[in-house]
Amino acid sequence: MDWQTPEDSFPTDFITDAQLRALMGRPPISGGWRDGDPVGERKFVNIGTVTTEQGEEIPNTRIAYESFGELNEQRDNAILVFHALTGDSHLIGPAGPGHPTDGWWTEIVGPGKPLDTDRYCIVAPNVLGGCQGSTGPGSLSPGGHEWGGSFPYLTVRDQVAAAARFATELGIDRFHTVIGGSMGGMHALEWAISHPDRVERLAVIAAPPVTTADQIGLNLVQLEAIRSDPYYHGGNYYDAPDGTGPHHGLATARRLALLNYRSNTELDDRFGRSWQSAVSPLGKGGRFAVESYLDFHGNKFTRRFDANSYVTLVQAMNSHDVGRGRGGVRAALSTLQLPTLVLGIPSDRLFTLEGQDEIARHTPGSLDGDRATRIDSPFGHDAFLIEFALVGAQLERLLKL
Ligand SMILES: CC(=O)SCCNC(=O)CCNC(=O)[C@H](O)C(C)(C)COP(=O)(O)OP(=O)(O)OC[C@H]1O[C@@H](n2cnc3c(N)ncnc32)[C@H](O)[C@@H]1OP(=O)(O)O
Numbered sequence: 001m002d003w004q005t006p007e008d009s010f011p012t013d014f015i016t017d018a019q020l021r022a023l024m025g026r027p028p029i030s031g032g033w034r035d036g037d038p039v040g041e042r043k044f045v046n047i048g049t050v051t052t053e054q055g056e057e058i059p060n061t062r063i064a065y066e067s068f069g070e071l072n073e074q075r076d077n078a079i080l081v082f083h084a085l086t087g088d089s090h091l092i093g094p095a096g097p098g099h100p101t102d103g104w105w106t107e108i109v110g111p112g113k114p115l116d117t118d119r120y121c122i123v124a125p126n127v128l129g130g131c132q133g134s135t136g137p138g139s140l141s142p143g144g145h146e147w148g149g150s151f152p153y154l155t156v157r158d159q160v161a162a163a164a165r166f167a168t169e170l171g172i173d174r175f176h177t178v179i180g181g182s183m184g185g186m187h188a189l190e191w192a193i194s195h196p197d198r199v200e201r202l203a204v205i206a207a208p209p210v211t212t213a214d215q216i217g218l219n220l221v222q223l224e225a226i227r228s229d230p231y232y233h234g235g236n237y238y239d240a241p242d243g244t245g246p247h248h249g250l251a252t253a254r255r256l257a258l259l260n261y262r263s264n265t266e267l268d269d270r271f272g273r274s275w276q277s278a279v280s281p282l283g284k285g286g287r288f289a290v291e292s293y294l295d296f297h298g299n300k301f302t303r304r305f306d307a308n309s310y311v312t313l314v315q316a317m318n319s320h321d322v323g324r325g326r327g328g329v330r331a332a333l334s335t336l337q338l339p340t341l342v343l344g345i346p347s348d349r350l351f352t353l354e355g356q357d358e359i360a361r362h363t364p365g366s367l368d369g370d371r372a373t374r375i376d377s378p379f380g381h382d383a384f385l386i387e388f389a390l391v392g393a394q395l396e397r398l399l400k401l
């Protein structure tokens, strides 16, 4: 640690990382949005000190968010949308200053669209522990240095508790609907179970009731890819003298993740055994097209995401178990009387349909009874980011109830 603020002078009011960073005179070296970057459409709410389930404290916690549409006078038209692992608050709008990607639900959110901004106020926070404006490992700790590897271990429940405080700060007691896909689906489900009085309708898309051994195993390989990168330094790489972060490990993690975001048949149909930069069909020189695709996405990802946030969020996803301390998954789900859309994708090999069927089976308010609602798509897990018409139609169905 090369610069410290005495703890008693650490500001409890909002202060930007840029202000502290200016004092420290250090440029950021990881991917992800940092204070001092263009704010874009982001807004910020300070929710004070967060105490995690494990008893650690995160002071001066900030949640970044975007909102679309107006909150009405009765404050009963708000829809909360939780994003997936590497998503953020940018539901709609182009990539540009402040936003690394185009909005991920541009076809779903907007005037006259399924989440109609003429009618609803759509609120999308960046998750606690993320790297698009909310407090995370790349934020400054009370010591005045990035948290890095000492950022507290978070659970999905910690993140939902932070989101609830964020909603309270916005003056929203109860949401018309809470929606989430993938990791966001875990948050949406957990929200409905832990805050039943704060939600009227629920949509859980491509997410399980509990993270399974298979999913934890896949996550382990991704975590190890990052942790074994020689530039990881236990998560304390922000000061690396040569400005190098654990980009190789992060890109490898993304390659593996992406394989599970797509179905085997889609990859086969799309790339087959085609070869790029052809030198030899036996593998000398050049690459298979699918290798090039995974390399491309792996490397691109490192420019928009912080490896420490990836570790924090993946570990939080591993913590996901709606039944923990509640008498098991079935007992926890049996409390869900509200209209609930449980949407699954049969070609999803990450969060397989069994998980969504289990949610539907034990959720009294499930729209399609014992079976999750299916959308037929070859795209696998990522279908919720691609099949806008199919996903949108199901959301419209829920919102009408
Ligand atoms: C809520 C959230 O989850 S937000 C996070 C969602 N966004 C992301 O994950 C960002 C990464 N992007 C993706 O995962 C996908 O692009 C999706 C899910 C958003 C959309 O999927 P698709 O439309 O099928 O896009 P696809 O996966 O084919 O990627 C297209 C890119 O791959 C590139 N590409 C395709 N084939 C190859 C290849 N053989 N070699 C190298 N690059 C390739 C394209 O040039 C294109 O590049 P671009 O991003 O610069 O335009």
Ligand SMILES: N[C@@H](CCO)C(=O)O
Pocket: 084, 085, 086, 087, 181, 182, 183, 261, 382, 385
């Ligand atoms: N493409 C999504 C998939 C995870 O749900 C993401 O990167 O967040």
